[in-house]
Amino acid sequence: MTNYSPEQVVWTQSLREAFGESVELQDESGQxxxxxxxxxxxxxxxGYAILVQPDxxxxxxxxxxxVKAGDGSLELATIDDDEEWENISELYDELTFPEEDEY
Incomplete structure (x- = not known):
């Protein structure tokens, strides 16, 4: 997996269009x-989603x-590859907290 730059990001709205502003997720214990x-x-x-708990x-x-399911619906999947997760997390941090230009 390669490191990505902010220029490669295409912002999307597919999850919001399908589910609204929030989603419910179930953990391994059924909660x-x-x-x-x-x-x-x-x-x-x-596609990637960044989710936060409201509180x-x-x-x-x-x-x-x-992930698009076979029937065309959207699903959220855990990223099992640590390098992929780290790359996307760092990319989101870059997009959210751009580095200040040094003078």
């Missing part, structure tokens, strides 16, 4: 949690892959 969609974008044709906006965010 359901609500997450706000902070951002969604594509890089090299792969924890200042804490860590979730990075998930947006």
């Amino acid at each position: 359901t949690e609500v997450f706000d969609i902070a951002a969604e974008f594509e890089v090299d044709g792969v 924890r906006k200042d804490e860590e965010y979730e990075v998930l892959r947006i």
